[in-house]
Amino acid sequence: MSKRIPMMAGNWKMNMDHVQATQLVQKLDWTLKDGKHDFGVVEVVVLPPFTDLRTVQTMVEGDKLDIRYGAQDISVYDDGAYTGEISGPMLSKLGCSYVVIGHSERREYHQESDELLNKKVEAAYRNGLTPILCCGEGLEIRKAGHQVAHTVAQIEADLKGIPAEQAASIVIAYEPIWAIGTGEVATPEDAQEVCAAIRAKLAELYSAELADGVRILYGGSVKSDNVVGIMAKEDVDGALVGGASLKAEEFAKICMFTTA
Numbered sequence: 001m002s003k004r005i006p007m008m009a010g011n012w013k014m015n016m017d018h019v020q021a022t023q024l025v026q027k028l029d030w031t032l033k034d035g036k037h038d039f040g041v042v043e044v045v046v047l048p049p050f051t052d053l054r055t056v057q058t059m060v061e062g063d064k065l066d067i068r069y070g071a072q073d074i075s076v077y078d079d080g081a082y083t084g085e086i087s088g089p090m091l092s093k094l095g096c097s098y099v100v101i102g103h104s105e106r107r108e109y110h111q112e113s114d115e116l117l118n119k120k121v122e123a124a125y126r127n128g129l130t131p132i133l134c135c136g137e138g139l140e141i142r143k144a145g146h147q148v149a150h151t152v153a154q155i156e157a158d159l160k161g162i163p164a165e166q167a168a169s170i171v172i173a174y175e176p177i178w179a180i181g182t183g184e185v186a187t188p189e190d191a192q193e194v195c196a197a198i199r200a201k202l203a204e205l206y207s208a209e210l211a212d213g214v215r216i217l218y219g220g221s222v223k224s225d226n227v228v229g230i231m232a233k234e235d236v237d238g239a240l241v242g243g244a245s246l247k248a249e250e251f252a253k254i255c256m257f258t259t260a
Contacts (some may be wrong), residue, residue, distance in 0.1 A: 004215050006231065007171060007238035008255045009045040009132060010245025011072065011100065011219075012052075021052035022059065027248035029065050035256050039066035043238075044255050046245070047072055047100055047132075050086050057095045070098025070132065073106060076119040078127070088127030099124050100240075102134045102158060104177045114157035121158060125166045132171045132240065133158055134219070135198070139178035147176070151194050152201040164206045172198055172216045173240040179220030180242065191218040192233035199235050224253035231257055 016024060025046065032044065045068045048056055056069045071094075075085035091099060101124065102117040117133075124131045135154040137147040151174065159167055174194050176186050195216045202211035218230050219240030230236055245251045 004213065004237045005041070005043055007043040007045060007215055007217060008241060008251070008257075009047055009070075009098070009171075009173075009217065009238065010241050010251050011047045011103070012049060012246060013072070013105070013242060014049060015246055016048060016052060018052050018055040021048055021055050024246070024248055025056055025059050025065070025067065028252060029063075029067060031248050031252035032067075032255060035252060035259070037252070037256050041258060042255055043068065045070060045098060047098070053091070053094045053096065061095065068097045070096045070100065070129070072100045072103070074099045074101065074120050074123050074127075074129070076116065076123050078123070088123045088129060091129060092127045096129060098132050098171070099129045100134065100173075101131045102154070104134060104136055104175055104180060107134075108177075114154060117158045118160050118162075121162055121170075125162070130169050130171060132173055132217070134173045134175055134240070136175040136177050136194075136219075142176060142178060147194055148197045152197055155198055155201050156205065159205060164210055167202070167206055168210050168213060170214060172202075172214060173219045174198060174216060175219035175240060183221055186218070186220055188229045188233050188236075191230055191236050195233070195235040222254060224250055224257075227254050227257045 047070050071091045075087045078087050078089055101120045106112045121131050135151045137150045141147055141150045179186050198216055199211045202214055215237040216235055217238040217240045218236050222239040222241045223244050241254055
């Protein structure tokens with residue numbers, strides 16, 4: 001029986017202004033509490049746009065909510081003349097626990113390389129933030145049957161030089177790109193295949209003990225009606241949820257999958 005605590009992380013992407021953020025977090029908290037959700041059994045995380053983080057921090061700290069939160073990206077620099085960038089010290093000061101690194105949309109639309117993402121992982125740890133490191137393959141790679149080799153190569157490159165004491169806390173999110181926002185979803189078996197390979201790569205890079213403790217999430221059109229099957233797999237420890245996390249009741253159902 002795994003001792004890894006499942007995590008459900010809601011990636012809002014570029015949605016929700018600070019007023020909408022207040023309403024969403026309040027409703028999510030109420031819904032989870034009405035459902036008697038045990039935050040010690042399944043961790044709940046929201047990942048708002050930068051402009052919403054201060055609002056979420058104020059709510060979480062002021063109302064002593066059990067919901068945790070993080071950012072969607074981080075600069076490799078801690079300060080300086082980098083217009084538009086958001087630094088690790090800024091995110092730490094806002095009370096963030098997590099930061100997403102290497103989401104497929106950042107890799108694709110902003111041409112973020114594994115070399116850059118490696119530096120972002122370093123920046124996160126340097127500032128006391130836990131990376132949610134994303135990896136995954138596009139449709140062409142999946143059709144060619146190279147999804148495992150492609151994904152574990154990303155992990156190896158993104159964690160280059162990261163010491164075991166830091167890597168032990170990382171969260172990895174496997175997101176087959178062809179299943180993001182498309183309504184398509186990898187089968188539980190598809191998710192298990194790659195998540196197991198990621199864990200094996202971590203064991204190779206570090207140790208079996210470290211690999212056994214790392215949480216590996218699945219991301220890609222996760223909904224309340226498919227989460228139970230995905231979570232039944234041995235090496236899937238949670239979900240990185242996109243569109244469904246913008247609806248408090250739906251995301252709450254996903255978080256409360258153990259009682260489904």
